[in-house]
Amino acid sequence: MARFIVRRLVQAVLVILAATFLIFLATFALGDPFASSGEKAVPPDIAQANREKFGLDKPLPLQYLIYVGNMVRGDFGIDYDQHRPVSQLLEAAVPNTVRLAIVAIIIDILIGVIAGVIAAVKRYSFWDVLVTVIATLAIGIPVFVIGVVLVANVSGWGPFPSVPRSFTVQVPWYQEVLLPAFTLAIIDAAFIARLMRGSMLEVLRADYIRTARAKGLSERTVIGKHAMRNSMIPVVTYVGVSLGVLFGGAIITETIFQYNGVGYLLSRAIVNSNAPIIIAVVVFSVVAYVLISMLVDILYAFLDPRIRLS
Amino acid sequence: MTTPTSAGGSPADADATSSGLVLPGADAAAGGTTVPLAARGSGQLADIRRRFVRNRLAMVGLAIVTVLIVLAIIGPYVTPYDAFEQNLANTLQPPSADHWFGTDVLGRDLFSGIVYGCRLAILVGLLTVAFSLLIGLTLGAVAGFKGGAWDGIIARFIDVFLAFPPLVGAIVIVRAVGGGVTPVIVALVALGWMTTARLTRGQVLALREAEYVEAARSIGADNRRIVMRHVLPNAIAPVLVYAFTNIGVVIVAMASLSYLGIGVPPDVPEWGRLISQATPFLRVEGKAHLWLAPALAIAITTLGFAFVADGMRDSLDPKLRGGN
Numbered sequence: 350m351a352r353f354i355v356r357r358l359v360q361a362v363l364v365i366l367a368a369t370f371l372i373f374l375a376t377f378a379l380g381d382p383f384a385s386s387g388e389k390a391v392p393p394d395i396a397q398a399n400r401e402k403f404g405l406d407k408p409l410p411l412q413y414l415i416y417v418g419n420m421v422r423g424d425f426g427i428d429y430d431q432h433r434p435v436s437q438l439l440e441a442a443v444p445n446t447v448r449l450a451i452v453a454i455i456i457d458i459l460i461g462v463i464a465g466v467i468a469a470v471k472r473y474s475f476w477d478v479l480v481t482v483i484a485t486l487a488i489g490i491p492v493f494v495i496g497v498v499l500v501a502n503v504s505g506w507g508p509f510p511s512v513p514r515s516f517t518v519q520v521p522w523y524q525e526v527l528l529p530a531f532t533l534a535i536i537d538a539a540f541i542a543r544l545m546r547g548s549m550l551e552v553l554r555a556d557y558i559r560t561a562r563a564k565g566l567s568e569r570t571v572i573g574k575h576a577m578r579n580s581m582i583p584v585v586t587y588v589g590v591s592l593g594v595l596f597g598g599a600i601i602t603e604t605i606f607q608y609n610g611v612g613y614l615l616s617r618a619i620v621n622s623n624a625p626i627i628i629a630v631v632v633f634s635v636v637a638y639v640l641i642s643m644l645v646d647i648l649y650a651f652l653d654p655r656i657r658l659s
Numbered sequence: 660m661t662t663p664t665s666a667g668g669s670p671a672d673a674d675a676t677s678s679g680l681v682l683p684g685a686d687a688a689a690g691g692t693t694v695p696l697a698a699r700g701s702g703q704l705a706d707i708r709r710r711f712v713r714n715r716l717a718m719v720g721l722a723i724v725t726v727l728i729v730l731a732i733i734g735p736y737v738t739p740y741d742a743f744e745q746n747l748a749n750t751l752q753p754p755s756a757d758h759w760f761g762t763d764v765l766g767r768d769l770f771s772g773i774v775y776g777c778r779l780a781i782l783v784g785l786l787t788v789a790f791s792l793l794i795g796l797t798l799g800a801v802a803g804f805k806g807g808a809w810d811g812i813i814a815r816f817i818d819v820f821l822a823f824p825p826l827v828g829a830i831v832i833v834r835a836v837g838g839g840v841t842p843v844i845v846a847l848v849a850l851g852w853m854t855t856a857r858l859t860r861g862q863v864l865a866l867r868e869a870e871y872v873e874a875a876r877s878i879g880a881d882n883r884r885i886v887m888r889h890v891l892p893n894a895i896a897p898v899l900v901y902a903f904t905n906i907g908v909v910i911v912a913m914a915s916l917s918y919l920g921i922g923v924p925p926d927v928p929e930w931g932r933l934i935s936q937a938t939p940f941l942r943v944e945g946k947a948h949l950w951l952a953p954a955l956a957i958a959i960t961t962l963g964f965a966f967v968a969d970g971m972r973d974s975l976d977p978k979l980r981g982g983n
Contacts, residue, residue: 364822375835485716485969489962491911493918494954497934501941501950511942597824601915605938616919619830627834634827642822 353650361643366417368635373413376624403429403625416628425629430621435629438614442598443633445522446610449533449603450595452526454588456534457541462577462584464538465545469553469580470572480542487539496532496605504528504606513607529606533599537591541584548580555579582649589645596641597634710974717970723963730774731781740768742775742928751940754948761948763928764936769948772928773956779929780960783844783913784906790848792902795855796895800886802856803863810860817853825850826915833922843922847909858901862894869893900972907964914957930957 391399400406403426404415419426425435468480505511509528510520552558553576561571598612607613611630618626711717735742740758746766754761760769802813823831829846836842866872867890875889914931916922923929930953937949 360818364819367819368822372831375831485965486962489907489965490958491914491961493915493931493934494958497938497941497950497954500938501947505942594824597827600826600830601918604919615827615830619834620920631827631831634824635822638824639822 350650354647357643357646361639364639365636368639369417369420369632370413372628372631372635373416374409376628403427420632425632426625428618428625429623435625438626439611439629439633442609442611442614445608446598446603446612447596448522449526449530449599449608449610450592452530453533453537453595453599454592456530457538457591458584458588460534460538461541462545464542465584466549466572466577468542468546469549472550477546480546484539484542487535488543490536492532492536492599493601493605495535496529496602499528499532500605512605525608529599529602529608532602532606533595537587540591541587544583544587545580548583549576552576552580586645586649589641589648593638593641593645596637598630707974711970714970714973716966717974720963720966720968720970723959724967727777727781727960727963731778734774734778738768738771738774740771742767742771743926744768751946751949753945760952763933763949767928769933769952772933773930773952775928776930776933776953776956777960779840779923779927780910780913780957783840783847784910784964787844787847787851787909788902788906790844791851791855791905792898794848794852796859796891796898798852799856799859799898800863800891800894803860804867804882804886804890813856813860817856820850820853823850826912829912829916830919830921833916838922838924840923843913843916846916846922847912851905851909854905855898855901858898859894862897863890866890866893896975897972900968900975903964903971904968907961907968910964911957911961 397406404412407415416426423436425439427434428438464480464484468477471477500512503509508524510518510524512528514520558571558575561575562568566575598610598615600612600616602608603610603612604616611633614626615630615634617623618630744767746762748766749762750764750766752758752762752766758768758770760773763769763772798813798816802810820828828850829843832846832849833842836845863886872885872889875885880888913922914929914934917929917931918935920935923932925932933953934950934957937946937953940946940949
């Protein structure tokens with residue numbers, strides 16, 4: 350087990366390094382943000398001073414090493430526009446994104462698992478067809494269509510704050526998080542329901558379920574204890590991957606609802622070509638995604654000894 | 660797969676790979692003779708077609724996809740207006756006999772815009788999936804058939820590319836390559852080939868030891884011939900199903916990028932872009948056509964492709980119907 354964890358850890362670090370280097374290269378290829386362009390005329394000495402200030406006068410490999418060195422110490426530099434420390438912007442945005450991710454995951458596990466179990470247990474019934482049809486529709490409709498429809502029709506009604514709203518309006522986080530979390534949850538819940546239904550149907554055919562029934566256990570115990578626990582593994586994997594993506598920021602959903610998480614931070618930075626923020630958020634997303642996938646793998650290996658040995 | 664569920668492989672494909680679907684057709688070809696696909700599978704193919712036709716949802720999907728493709732081809736010749744032509748004296752008009760879907764913020768005819776967007780979506784969807792398929796099939800077949808160091812190196816590449824949260828990765832690549840439609844395709848291909856490679860690798864690995872492959876080898880067929888004539892044709896069905904599922908995903912990805920203002924130039928009536936231009940009017944009375952038309956277009960398109968892909972999967976292997 351220890352060897353497995355070490356191997357997985359080394360792999361995660363290598364992947365993160367490779368990915369950050371790619372991002373760095375890609376962002377560098379964006380061109381010189383301080384050169385004159387269009388109507389913006391920048392005197393050469395000021396452009397030079399700016400380049401020095403942001404370290405853009407050094408060769409690229411050195412820039413990358415300096416960036417990684419600073420990053421490890423939690424310093425992401427300052428942004429081009431207002432010269433704020435990027436780490437502070439991240440610090441403000443990350444808790445919102447984490448809250449959104451957790452609420453969304455709770456909603457989609459609840460809906461997905463319950464719907465999947467009902468569909469499997471009552472196979473071919475009305476409920477099964479209903480779950481299958483709704484799941485197919487939810488998976489087929491892109492998240493920003495759902496988001497846009499909710500903003501247009503539901504926001505500003507009942508407990509849901511309106512979008513957009515003046516920044517003077519204070520809304521408690523649990524109200525603010527509701528609609529975006531629900532938007533994110535719809536599609537994941539549909540996937541989980543499908544996965545749960547599939548693996549549950551397989552498990553229900555297993556010998557130990559027949560044994561459990563044969564020894565006279567109630568249907569409730571058979572389904573709740575024996576069948577459900579054994580059909581959760583694909584769901585656990587899916588939730589892990591999905592949590593990784595969500596922790597890295599749900600760019601589209603956060604942008605639609607103007608929710609102040611890392612995703613919205615990124616989409617605003619893209620509009621302004623604010624490279625330090627773009628790099629920082631992308632690095633954060635990749636690290637969150639890789640680390641969570643790694644944790645899920647380790648958890649998985651812990652649950653299922655067959656994986657450790659392969 | 661060197662790592663059990665390594666970063667990012669969606670559970671569904673991991674499943675399909677590990678169970679090593681043995682497809683209809685594998686048996687028929689087991690004699691080691693290579694019979695053309697049509698002749699070999701005439702019974703099989705007819706079965707598959709019959710199952711597909713009987714699937715009502717799949718037929719609805721097929722109808723939608725057909726209409727979209729026809730629209731993509733003939734679109735610009737039948738739309739009433741030039742999709743790019745702005746008319747600032749006639750902006751934000753509600754749907755009417757002149758403008759079926761109304762006009763947008765720039766006074767462009769929304770119906771013509773949606774049709775143009777359809778052309779773009781189908782083009783990008785098909786090209787992206789075709790290139791991903793080419794890369795994924797090649798690398799997957801090499802990894803599965805050669806094994807050893809090849810397999811290791813390809814697996815590392817797959818891991819690095821899977822480490823990017825998809826949308827974030829696409830944003831980075833498009834920004835690096837530049838604006839326009841081609842960079843979008845490049846980015847979506849770069850992030851879209853991995854699952855195909857994994858699926859192919861799993862299939863090839865399972866088929867490598869099949870008796871008909873051994874038979875082909877014993878009569879002196881070289882690797883190239885074995886892979887192209889014996890292994891790939893039998894491995895390809897689930898890969899094609901995945902590719903078809905992916906067309907919808909690609910179309911949504913492009914729309915997501917344009918929604919964020921990346922890739923397709925701002926004046927192009929791309930569906931995601933139209934939605935983003937409609938956001939200031941989301942809560943304005945009587946302007947619903949602005950977002951409703953592109954939103955419905957995207958939803959109908961992705962659903963159409965999803966229905967066909969589901970139908971393909973079910974009819975290729977009826978045993979899977981109960982599964983995910």
